Amino acid sequence: MNAIEIAGLSKTYTGKKWTRVDALKNLSLEVAQGEIFGFLGPNGAGKSTTIKTLLGLIRPSSGSARLMGEDIGTAAARKHVGYLPENPAFYDYLNAEEYLLFVGRSFGMPEGLLGQRCAEVLQRLQLWDARKRPMRSYSKGMVQRVGIAQVLIHDPEVYILDEPMSGLDPVGRALVKEIMTELKQRGKCVFFSTHIVSDVESVCDRVGIITKGELRSVERVEAVLERGVVGYQLTLKDREGSRELYVPREQLTTTVGELAVQGVEITLLEPRRKSLEDFFLEIVTGTAV
Amino acid sequence: MFEVFRITLKGIFRDRVFHGILVAAVLLPLVPSVSQLSMRQVTELSITLSLSLISFILLLLSVFLGGTSLWKDIDRRYTFSVLSLPISRTRFLLGRFLGLAAFLLLAALVLGVVACVVVSITAGNYPPDRPVVWGNVFAAIVFDALKYILLVAAAVALSTVSTSFFLPVFGTIATMLVGSASQQVYEYVQSPAGEKLTPLLRQCANALYYVLPNFSAFDLKVNAIYGVPLSGQGTLLTVLYFAVYVAMLLLVATVLFSRREMK
Numbered sequence: 085m086n087a088i089e090i091a092g093l094s095k096t097y098t099g100k101k102w103t104r105v106d107a108l109k110n111l112s113l114e115v116a117q118g119e120i121f122g123f124l125g126p127n128g129a130g131k132s133t134t135i136k137t138l139l140g141l142i143r144p145s146s147g148s149a150r151l152m153g154e155d156i157g158t159a160a161a162r163k164h165v166g167y168l169p170e171n172p173a174f175y176d177y178l179n180a181e182e183y184l185l186f187v188g189r190s191f192g193m194p195e196g197l198l199g200q201r202c203a204e205v206l207q208r209l210q211l212w213d214a215r216k217r218p219m220r221s222y223s224k225g226m227v228q229r230v231g232i233a234q235v236l237i238h239d240p241e242v243y244i245l246d247e248p249m250s251g252l253d254p255v256g257r258a259l260v261k262e263i264m265t266e267l268k269q270r271g272k273c274v275f276f277s278t279h280i281v282s283d284v285e286s287v288c289d290r291v292g293i294i295t296k297g298e299l300r301s302v303e304r305v306e307a308v309l310e311r312g313v314v315g316y317q318l319t320l321k322d323r324e325g326s327r328e329l330y331v332p333r334e335q336l337t338t339t340v341g342e343l344a345v346q347g348v349e350i351t352l353l354e355p356r357r358k359s360l361e362d363f364f365l366e367i368v369t370g371t372a373v
Numbered sequence: 374m375f376e377v378f379r380i381t382l383k384g385i386f387r388d389r390v391f392h393g394i395l396v397a398a399v400l401l402p403l404v405p406s407v408s409q410l411s412m413r414q415v416t417e418l419s420i421t422l423s424l425s426l427i428s429f430i431l432l433l434l435s436v437f438l439g440g441t442s443l444w445k446d447i448d449r450r451y452t453f454s455v456l457s458l459p460i461s462r463t464r465f466l467l468g469r470f471l472g473l474a475a476f477l478l479l480a481a482l483v484l485g486v487v488a489c490v491v492v493s494i495t496a497g498n499y500p501p502d503r504p505v506v507w508g509n510v511f512a513a514i515v516f517d518a519l520k521y522i523l524l525v526a527a528a529v530a531l532s533t534v535s536t537s538f539f540l541p542v543f544g545t546i547a548t549m550l551v552g553s554a555s556q557q558v559y560e561y562v563q564s565p566a567g568e569k570l571t572p573l574l575r576q577c578a579n580a581l582y583y584v585l586p587n588f589s590a591f592d593l594k595v596n597a598i599y600g601v602p603l604s605g606q607g608t609l610l611t612v613l614y615f616a617v618y619v620a621m622l623l624l625v626a627t628v629l630f631s632r633r634e635m636k
Binding site (some may be wrong): 141159167171173178188191192344 | 376379380383384387388416419449450452454456457458459461498601632634635
């Protein structure tokens with residue numbers, strides 16, 4: 085069973101002056117358990133609309149979706165999910181500990197386990213010292229950490245994170261990436277939206293690119309990077325010393341042969357590739373980068 | 374639902390609006406002194422002032438806490454995180470309402486106890502012609518609380534469709550004004566003077582009388598002040614009216630809230 089199954093999901097709004105806005109167009113997608121899926125797109129592409137629809141915050145105009153086999157829009161489907169909204173806001177009169185206890189109890193966690201998990205995630209997210217302070221006194225980064233903590237507390241099967249790195253410092257970003265990798269190793273599904281390509285490149289198994297409400301491409305990140313090899317940087321050593329040489333991909337075999345004939349030693353061969361960002365820009369702008 | 378109920382109560386107790394309104398309660402101990410302005414009915418005046426002050430505080434609480442509670446959740450985007458938990462929207466809304474209702478009842482009881490102390494001090498110093506009927510004073514406070522709980526239900530219903538602060542707050546105030554006047558308007562329309570009105574206007578007034586809330590039945594101040602016996606059937610009907618009206622408002626609110634999109 086896939087963790088997330090989306091079939092033909094569409095969402096149409098009535099915009100200003102009764103104009104029709106197609107926020108999502110016939111989106112179909114499957115995300116497996118144990119997979120980290122990056123949902124990439126420019127601002128206003130439909131990433132948050134997709135996520136809010138999965139969580140039942142928005143009703144789809146057509147199509148269907150399931151989370152761990154349960155139809156979206158039901159409490160049963162949400163039971164399997166930890167959701168981090170974009171720029172999250174939580175009851176600011178509560179402190180982090182109280183909010184996590186509220187979330188855990190809403191998921192029906194037993195009190196003993198909840199107390200233990202609460203302490204673990206607060207320490208992991210470096211919120212332990214601030215746990216008794218009302219959240220209204222927290223910085224943006226701390227609120228984001230509470231957001232991460234509240235998705236982890238009940239150890240769900242599916243993690244849906246809307247811009248999880250937003251507002252975090254480099255240490256926080258590294259921590260979130262580390263947590264995502266650990267979740268994947270434990271067989272959890274992580275679906276996260278971002279417009280920062282490097283975040284996808286570093287942790288994702290697959291990437292989906294959405295623009296103007298349309299899912300334009302779904303690829304394995306590894307495959308994109310492999311396909312994107314455009315040439316090689318060779319480090320050579322001969323009688324005159326060391327030097328570097330760039331060789332286009334299609335000339336590699338010939339060049340290596342010629343260098344061998346000349347008695348030049350190749351000490352290092354590094355592929356030069358288009359980045360995921362180039363791939364993303366190609367799709368978004370429709371032109372080769 | 375109990376979790377939402379619990380954090381609603383926590384939120385109210387930590388709310389600055391509540392702390393501000395609570396300041397009005399410090400006026401209650403001044404009631405015995407002010408009541409002496411009446412030369413003959415000091416105790417009766419102390420009951421009047423105490424009940425009126427309690428009613429005013431409950432009104433402020435129901436308008437500013439009831440009218441802003443759900444609206445704030447939506448406006449500040451708390452709903453994104455809370456409604457993504459496995460809590461149905463109906464349970465969330467009912468949890469919110471029950472938290473507010475429980476708080477109003479609690480506030481009415483606490484203020485009522487202080488008022489009873491105040492009135493008993495006054496009655497000790499200036500014994501009234503008719504003994505204070507404490508049961509009636511208690512009933513007046515409880516029915517006042519029920520009236521404001523009904524108002525909170527209206528405020529919650531208005532919040533479910535509102536995109537701004539104005540509708541829940543000013544709509545609640547308007548509901549209060551209309552609900553307080555509807556009985557008098559109805560009686561005027563039924564009186565000989567009302568027969569001069571056009572038939573259409575009279576029909577509209579009659580229709581609105583049955584649709585809009587009627588708060589006059591909840592007013593037991595006269596019974597409390599003068600010790601007039603309560604009508605058992607009347608109070609039972611008022612409780613029934615309260616239950617049916619609140620249930621209908623909450624039903625409408627849950628339907629509207631379930632359909633609302635959290636963009």
